Amino acid sequence: MFGLAREVDASICDVLVPDVVPNFIACNLRASEFSIYVLCNEQSEWAFVSDYDPTNQKLNFVDNEVISSILSNSFSIRVASVEELGSPFVARDKMLESDIKYWKPQTMGEALFNWWD
Numbered sequence: 001m002f003g004l005a006r007e008v009d010a011s012i013c014d015v016l017v018p019d020v021v022p023n024f025i026a027c028n029l030r031a032s033e034f035s036i037y038v039l040c041n042e043q044s045e046w047a048f049v050s051d052y053d054p055t056n057q058k059l060n061f062v063d064n065e066v067i068s069s070i071l072s073n074s075f076s077i078r079v080a081s082v083e084e085l086g087s088p089f090v091a092r093d094k095m096l097e098s099d100i101k102y103w104k105p106q107t108m109g110e111a112l113f114n115w116w117d
Contacts, residue, residue: 001027001038007070010034016054021115026052029067036064043094045112046071046079057115061085085109 005012010031017025024041026049037052039059048067050060061082071077089105091097105111 001029003074004038004067004070005029007074008067016052018054021117022054022057022113023116024113026054028052034064036062036067038067039113041113043112046077047085047109047113048079059109059113061109080108080112085112 001012001015004010008029008031010029012027013030013035014028015025016027024039027038027040029036029038035051037049039047039049039052047059048062048064050062052059061080063082068079071079085108087108089107089111091100092111095111099116100111103110103114103116105114
């Protein structure tokens with residue numbers, strides 16, 4: 001994250017590491033012209049949200065082409081788009097069938113970035 005923050009002239013203002021849930025780390029990057037949270041889950045899936053409250057399970061996914069491009073070009077990290085995260089759920093490897101049956105995710109975003117215990 002420090003390399004990314006340096007590239008976009010931002011500060012790392014907060015890093016939220018979960019105890020048990022959620023299944024992702026959230027890092028707030030803040031600059032004079034933007035504030036965004038970068039999420040990374042246990043399977044190294046990446047996304048952005050406009051804000052993050054660990055007590056609220058509703059995530060407002062956003063796109064940021066500049067930061068996505070830097071992550072891709074400098075660090076070989078692919079960030080999921082809002083369109084992809086809002087698409088209908090399709091099971092992937094490493095997703096537990098029991099979790100899917102119990103939690104019944106509707107979108108890929110719900111499945112990839114969740115508070116499942």
